[in-house]
Amino acid sequence: MQVAFGVLGPVAAWDGVGDAVALKGPRHRAVLARLIVARRRVVPVARLVDDLWTDPPQDATGTVRTFVAALRRALEPERPPRTPARLLVTEGPGYALRADPGTVDAWRFERTVADAATLPPQQALDRLEEAFGWWRGPAYAEFTDEAWARAERSRLGELRLHAVERRAEARLALGRAADAVPDLDAHVAEHPWREDAWRLLALALYRTGRQGDALAVLRRARALLVEQLGVDPGPGLRHLEADILGQARHLDPASSGAGDAADRVWARAATAYDRTVASGARARLDSTVSLLRNLAVTGGGGLAAAREHRMAAIEAAEELGDAELTARVIGAYDVPAIWTRVDDPPQAAQVVAAAERTLAALRPDAHPAARARLLATIALESRGTRSARGPQAAKQAEEIARRLDDPALLAFALNGLFMQTFHRTGLAVERDAIGAELVTLSTRHGLAIYEVLGHLIRLQSRSALADFPGADGHAAAADLLAERHELPLVGVFTQWYAALRLAATGPAPAAEAAYRKAAERLDGAGMPGLEHGLLPLALLCLRHGRPAPAGAHEPIGAGRGLDESTDWGPYEPWARPFVLLSQDRRDEAAKALRLLPDPPRDLLLEALWCLAGRAAIAVGDRETMERARAELTPAAAELAGAGSGLLTLGPVARHLDDLTSALRRSR
Secondary structure, three states: OOOEEEOOOOOEEEOOOOOEOOOOOHHHHHHHHHHHHOOOOOEEHHHHHHHHOOOOOOOHHHHHHHHHHHHHHHHOOOOOOOOOOOOEEEEOOEEEEOOOHHHEHHHHHHHHHHHHOOOOHHHHHHHHHHHHOOOOOOOOHHHOOOHHHHHHHHHHHHHHHHHHHHHHHHHHHOOOHHHHHHHHHHHHHHOOOOHHHHHHHHHHHHHOOOHHHHHHHHHHHHHHHHHHHOOOOOHHHHHHHHHHHOOOHHHOHHHHHHHHHHHHHHHHHHHHHHHHOOOOOHHHHHHHHHHHHHHHOOOHHHHHHHHHHHHHHHHHHHHOOOHHHHHHHHHOOOOOOOOOOOOOHHHHHHHHHHHHHHHHHOOOOOOHHHHHHHHHHHHHHOOEOOOOHHHHHHHHHHHHHHHHOOHHHHHHHHHHHHHOOOOOOOOHHHHHHHHHHHHHHHHHHOOHHHHHHHHHHHHHHHHHOOOHHHHHHHHHHHHHHHHHHOOOHHHHHHHHHHHHHHHHHOOHHHHHHHHHHHHHHHOOOOOHHHHOOHHHHHHHHHHHOOOOOOOOOOOOOOOOOOOOOOOOHHHHHHHHHHHHHHOOOHHHHHHHHHOOOOOOEOOOHHHHHHHHHHHHHHHOOHHHHHHHHHHHHHHOOOEOOHHHOOOOOOEHHHHHHHHHHHHHHOO
């Protein structure tokens, strides 16, 4: 019997024929809910005890085991006595619910919302309508006051709001603007800080012939944002207002029918290609990589699918034994990259190995451009590592591209060079020059995607140099190009930049709200190398990036979100000392600091060194303080972490002053 679980409302379970499973009392349901929150991971018995009771009974551990036994009988009534449980299992110090992903309504909802981003409008609308039917009330409805459920309830609530907006987008794409207006009107009334909701409502009103109402909505949104949060509307709202005032043609609902025409052209061309180009022809591999390249820039499921099939294309090319074909297949995937942590490290290593093999196999008379593309690929895919090969390959690719006077090749090589400018801190000026050349080169030769990359690189570097007016200009330029060329991933970075700007210049509560909103854009964006652990890291940096008020004596580790359950992703080693300090476990924090590795050579290099330095000050670790000061000194003129375009710990100079003062006191 396959059991289904529901947490989008009161916690419930149903058997294989849809009948409700009796879950006994509220604490039984609490145990089940807590295990679902853990998403198949083990929850120690001690944690269950702490979560279930403020003041645990004397035999709390035994009571939890009784609850688990009762749940097992309810969930697997036909399991023979003394045979291991299949669903609610014992593992190590606790229990885990090994539910299949499709059996938990919240997990299905999450997957459906992500999938909808890659589907045609009608399919997306149908899937979302079905998914909304799974909600029976607020998520984890009977556990609204439980700390262990709070983050998951918030995440699911935010995901539902995101889905409401994606449903409206699908209706607009289908020419059903009038159907979208009532839901959006109620949506903005309940959630007035969601700029995308205001944008969609204004667009829906405009497309129903209500231009005045559309402009009134945009002005109401502006007033709320300015008066309540002290921020101006983002580029999406500003551009829409200008377009409505100018009655831009692309806002015309008739233009939505262009998607149907494009679908017909695509279908006919694909059929003709399949009929004309012989099965097994090498041209199919070349075409496949071009398709994957275009798919990758769509984000979400497209980016994930492109990654999945890229290595298969390389392996197929290598099997044919044609080094030049393999070089084309590897080198044609020149997808611009702005983030310095790869999404799939094992695959990146495989691509680098294949590129090296192909370089060695190329004939001496092979075209230099093939070598340059392989070298640029090596530089890109080895980013964030400490290998000397990456910088060497980047420089060689750049030299060949300049010698050949090939603009597209040079843009690719400059991207590889950018990825290898993290061998030390304080290199924002060098990266700004690369971004400036990319913008100039791309504008001159019509390389739109690399023009976007250049603006994003300059957004990052100008942020690091505290030039926010300059960064604003590059953010606006990137957004405009992204809208024109349908590049949805760009908005992820510009929205995070807006949160960073608030963190650096605005009130902390508004910055925190902006970060949480920006994190929604990461859900389903297809960039695990970026999203994993980023929100808690940004909030940690927000807290420790501002000088403490005069006379304040709050412990350095104090603050919300600093507990063992936070998923810090790859940033856990740098967050752990703060978690331990927040629990007054100073000796353990000092030990964790001694085990701290050097930060990866990437866009967060300065930020992670600053965190290490602050923790070292708190525990009196002189060696780490000296190391952090030495590493950070070249970046004294920069804002720590702002070179990422995502977060900041404030001026590096302030951290250096604090380190110097602490070292002086510790003599």
